Amino acid sequence: MKKVNIMEHELVPEHYLLSEEEEKELLDKLQVTKDSLPKIKRSDPAIKVLEKIYGPIKPGRVIKIVRKSQTSGKFIAYRVVVEE
Amino acid sequence: MIGPEVQKRISSLRFALLSPDEVRKMSAVKVTTADTYDEDGFPLDRGLMDLHMGVIEPGLRCKTCNGKVDECPGHFGHIELAMPVIHVGFVKEIKDILEATCNSCGRIKLKDEELEIYRPVLEKSILNGEESLEALAMSKKIIDEAAQRSVCPHCGAEQYKITLDKPTTFRENGRKLSPKEIRERFERIPDKDLIFLGLNPNTARPEWMILTVLPVPPVNVRPTITLETGERSEDDLTHKLVDIIRINQRLRDSKDSGAPQLIIEDLWELLQYHITTYFDNQTSGLPPARHRSGRPLKTIVQRLKGKEGRFRSNLSGKRVNFSARTVISPEPFLSINEVGIPEEAARELTVPIPVTPFNIEKLREIVRRGPNPKGEKYLPGANYVIKQNEKGLKQRIMIMEKNAEDVANKLEVGWIVERQMMDGDVVLFNRQPSLHRMSMMAHRVRVMKNRTFRFNLAVCPPYNADFDGDEMNLHVLQSEEAKAEARILMAVQEHIRSPRFGGPIIGGVHDHITGLFLLTYKNPLFTKEQVLHILSYVNYDSLPKPVIVDGKEYYRGKDIFSLILPKDLNMEYKAKICDGTGCKECVFDKCPYDAYVMIKNGQLLTGTIDEKSIGAFKGVLLDRISRDYDSVTAAKFIDNFTRLSVGVISYMGFTTGIDDTDIPEETKIQVDEILNDAIESTKAYIDAYQKGILQSLPGKSPEETLEDNIMRVLSDAQKKAGEIASKHLGMENPSVIMARSGARASMLNLSQVAANIGQQAVRGRRINRGYIGRTLPHFKKGELGAYAHGYVRSSYKKGLTPLEYFFHAMGGREGLVDTAVRTSRSGYMQRRLINALEDLKVTENDGLVIDTTDNIIQFAYGEDIIDPTRSKQGKAVDYDAVFSKALGERFFLQIRGGK
Numbered sequence A: 001m002k003k004v005n006i007m008e009h010e011l012v013p014e015h016y017l018l019s020e021e022e023e024k025e026l027l028d029k030l031q032v033t034k035d036s037l038p039k040i041k042r043s044d045p046a047i048k049v050l051e052k053i054y055g056p057i058k059p060g061r062v063i064k065i066v067r068k069s070q071t072s073g074k075f076i077a078y079r080v081v082v083e084e
Numbered sequence B: 001m002i003g004p005e006v007q008k009r010i011s012s013l014r015f016a017l018l019s020p021d022e023v024r025k026m027s028a029v030k031v032t033t034a035d036t037y038d039e040d041g042f043p044l045d046r047g048l049m050d051l052h053m054g055v056i057e058p059g060l061r062c063k064t065c066n067g068k069v070d071e072c073p074g075h076f077g078h079i080e081l082a083m084p085v086i087h088v089g090f091v092k093e094i095k096d097i098l099e100a101t102c103n104s105c106g107r108i109k110l111k112d113e114e115l116e117i118y119r120p121v122l123e124k125s126i127l128n129g130e131e132s133l134e135a136l137a138m139s140k141k142i143i144d145e146a147a148q149r150s151v152c153p154h155c156g157a158e159q160y161k162i163t164l165d166k167p168t169t170f171r172e173n174g175r176k177l178s179p180k181e182i183r184e185r186f187e188r189i190p191d192k193d194l195i196f197l198g199l200n201p202n203t204a205r206p207e208w209m210i211l212t213v214l215p216v217p218p219v220n221v222r223p224t225i226t227l228e229t230g231e232r233s234e235d236d237l238t239h240k241l242v243d244i245i246r247i248n249q250r251l252r253d254s255k256d257s258g259a260p261q262l263i264i265e266d267l268w269e270l271l272q273y274h275i276t277t278y279f280d281n282q283t284s285g286l287p288p289a290r291h292r293s294g295r296p297l298k299t300i301v302q303r304l305k306g307k308e309g310r311f312r313s314n315l316s317g318k319r320v321n322f323s324a325r326t327v328i329s330p331e332p333f334l335s336i337n338e339v340g341i342p343e344e345a346a347r348e349l350t351v352p353i354p355v356t357p358f359n360i361e362k363l364r365e366i367v368r369r370g371p372n373p374k375g376e377k378y379l380p381g382a383n384y385v386i387k388q389n390e391k392g393l394k395q396r397i398m399i400m401e402k403n404a405e406d407v408a409n410k411l412e413v414g415w416i417v418e419r420q421m422m423d424g425d426v427v428l429f430n431r432q433p434s435l436h437r438m439s440m441m442a443h444r445v446r447v448m449k450n451r452t453f454r455f456n457l458a459v460c461p462p463y464n465a466d467f468d469g470d471e472m473n474l475h476v477l478q479s480e481e482a483k484a485e486a487r488i489l490m491a492v493q494e495h496i497r498s499p500r501f502g503g504p505i506i507g508g509v510h511d512h513i514t515g516l517f518l519l520t521y522k523n524p525l526f527t528k529e530q531v532l533h534i535l536s537y538v539n540y541d542s543l544p545k546p547v548i549v550d551g552k553e554y555y556r557g558k559d560i561f562s563l564i565l566p567k568d569l570n571m572e573y574k575a576k577i578c579d580g581t582g583c584k585e586c587v588f589d590k591c592p593y594d595a596y597v598m599i600k601n602g603q604l605l606t607g608t609i610d611e612k613s614i615g616a617f618k619g620v621l622l623d624r625i626s627r628d629y630d631s632v633t634a635a636k637f638i639d640n641f642t643r644l645s646v647g648v649i650s651y652m653g654f655t656t657g658i659d660d661t662d663i664p665e666e667t668k669i670q671v672d673e674i675l676n677d678a679i680e681s682t683k684a685y686i687d688a689y690q691k692g693i694l695q696s697l698p699g700k701s702p703e704e705t706l707e708d709n710i711m712r713v714l715s716d717a718q719k720k721a722g723e724i725a726s727k728h729l730g731m732e733n734p735s736v737i738m739a740r741s742g743a744r745a746s747m748l749n750l751s752q753v754a755a756n757i758g759q760q761a762v763r764g765r766r767i768n769r770g771y772i773g774r775t776l777p778h779f780k781k782g783e784l785g786a787y788a789h790g791y792v793r794s795s796y797k798k799g800l801t802p803l804e805y806f807f808h809a810m811g812g813r814e815g816l817v818d819t820a821v822r823t824s825r826s827g828y829m830q831r832r833l834i835n836a837l838e839d840l841k842v843t844e845n846d847g848l849v850i851d852t853t854d855n856i857i858q859f860a861y862g863e864d865i866i867d868p869t870r871s872k873q874g875k876a877v878d879y880d881a882v883f884s885k886a887l888g889e890r891f892f893l894q895i896r897g898g899k
């Protein structure tokens, strides 16, 4: 079977790994701690793809997700990686 | 009272089984007497009202905690069962465990090596309380697999098929397993195996699912009610417990005296029945236990379950004081912000007014009037005065005619007067189902004669109210905070536009639209006398400039309407009556049908005011005014146009009847010809199909092609017949005025009355159900013709043939069933959705959506941080409005120029 890169599918939004500085900036801007961000499982297929690029992604790292939005065109969300 | 300093967050909840020992330990008394009170009305010792289980009668003290009625929380008792009995709530679990475990050694029927791989995950989940879906699926899988084994891998014993005879009888290979046997089997299951069954051995043993001891709830839970006659009436649970104890006693006696096995089994079965129905009196397969009167008893499950259950009725729903409910009726002379309230209700409902040096004289006067002031005109009295003594203790004084004068004189600053409602008080007004926030809005009170709540018809759409017997609820606000909040956030005028679609939801309906149509269409002339009549209800500055026709002064309809428009309003748009069929190309303000609305500097120059202008949901004029001016102006505009249009329609008169749809004889013949042709055409298609020469449409079978063609031919014919009939129904026809202006009904409705009803459908296709090969026995089997499948050729006015009538009923019924199904289903979905979303909020500074524990749910509300109420049909910016304001006249010229 042919392997598919799911990130190329049009229904899968773009996922980016934030650097530590970017993480800090984000949390400062939102005035929240990491545990109030939405979560994404480490086993998520999108994380698996990112791991191919960056190597293992530890729980606690923040992922930036850019999706298409009906109302605003483009919309940015963040998720913190969790173990299960 | 628990103070705020001991508030704690619940981190987890765990459910466990009660062991027989625990039941005995928490029990205050062993209940053995199947009765409640003795002849003197004193609770019997060891009876169901034993004083150890709490007190419900004032004067007595609890024998367990020595508390009085309000102090004792109640205590459990217990009943020792003569024989074990199955707990209906666990029947499914009992069956699973019976199937999964060995009938002789009690082990799960899987090899240890098969089992142990699951242990780590299950231990984490079950022992540490981290309930996970994975663990749930795992134990389900283990049980399913173990149930398949016909030989025990541990002891080699043969296993048999377990069946369940609903509700509580288990059989093994057809032989009945008594609860006692089941219990013995469960006792053999080792603790270490329990985890694979999803049980935590520290808190639950499977044999506890078979009852040997039954807890008796405290008397507070099942209080005795004393009727007005002095007669005592016991709670349903007590009745049931009496049955249980009585049968239990007989079973024990029979057992002890060595009665025949058959009798013992019958009694045992009966005990099982009583205990089952004690838990759930709607167990399928069991006749419900009934009260002497024949009413089914309300037992434990019935107390909790469903709409009337403890959860939905008492815990999520609360009943309140200071509320009223009655039938609603229309009152066009009230502002949209007002609500008319019957005097009877106003006298009963009160507002607390603190006495201050500034209002004390006014309040004295009100108190002096007492609870029932005389006189033709309504004046508020007072029902209670709350007196505050030196120690800050509050005392309620009921005001009666006798003491009114006295209390009024004694009134002091700091007291509170509960004044009856008067004009201007703020109330919340609500109609169920409360599906959106406009279902509950704040109105200002107007106390009126007669016994209905009344409001302006423009407020019907947000409440989805009509006056065919609808009732509504009203709540009088009590605190200053509540009043302020309601006035600012919930006032009707703040809800003219809906967050549902970013347009007006409060606006003209029915006669409002007809009335303004009559006033503005083709700009009719009115004499001064007529104008003064029409305008007598309206607030306006001065009469418009008259026009001179034949030497007499007249006023034009459009000028009259312009009186209520803001003076700096500029707009252009197509009216509802412009259906685009009349003209090849729009000529804008030169429209021969008067269908192009042009407003310059608050003057309606051309066009007709109809649904498109002022209708709820569709009114663009209303929409613009509510956006560009404040809500007070918008509310005034609605008040004014409703009054104006009621003035017009009642002065000019407007009526409709069946003769609106009369068409000339020769038109009827024309319609007949069209319909005949259509029938012939369907026949031709059927013929072609039967000869096998019908050309199939791409991607369709010949059958589908035939169906499509027949449906198309018939609906084309209906359209054509309708058009021909409509030609004779002109703009002077009241039914047409209503249909074209958007006030009510449609041209299709009219053509169905005048010309042809058309094909009836069920499930979107021609009617195809009924008998084998045909819809009704009046047709041949396999007949394909129009009439055999629900075509209704007649018009409503002509009347339907019996066969047509039958098909019409089939089509009509589908609609009714659909709505019935849809409302219940969407109601349930709405409830779930609201429960999930109710405590989310949008943060003030950055528009995050967060929950009560500050978790971020969405990083920007709606992804664009736009309040849908202020949006233009969901869009953030109303470009047309912006451009027309910036460019003025040039913008309109540009649209007219087509660019």
Ligand SMILES: [Mg+2]
Binding pocket: B465, B466, B467, B468, B469, B470
């Ligand atoms: Mg109704």
Ligand SMILES: [Zn+2]
Binding pocket: B053, B054, B055, B062, B063, B064, B065, B066, B067, B072, B073, B074, B075
């Ligand atoms: Zn007590």
Ligand SMILES: [Zn+2]
Binding pocket: B102, B103, B104, B105, B106, B107, B152, B153, B154, B155, B156, B157
């Ligand atoms: Zn065995």
Ligand SMILES: [Zn+2]
Binding pocket: B578, B583, B586, B587, B588, B591, B592, B593, B595, B596
């Ligand atoms: Zn036109």
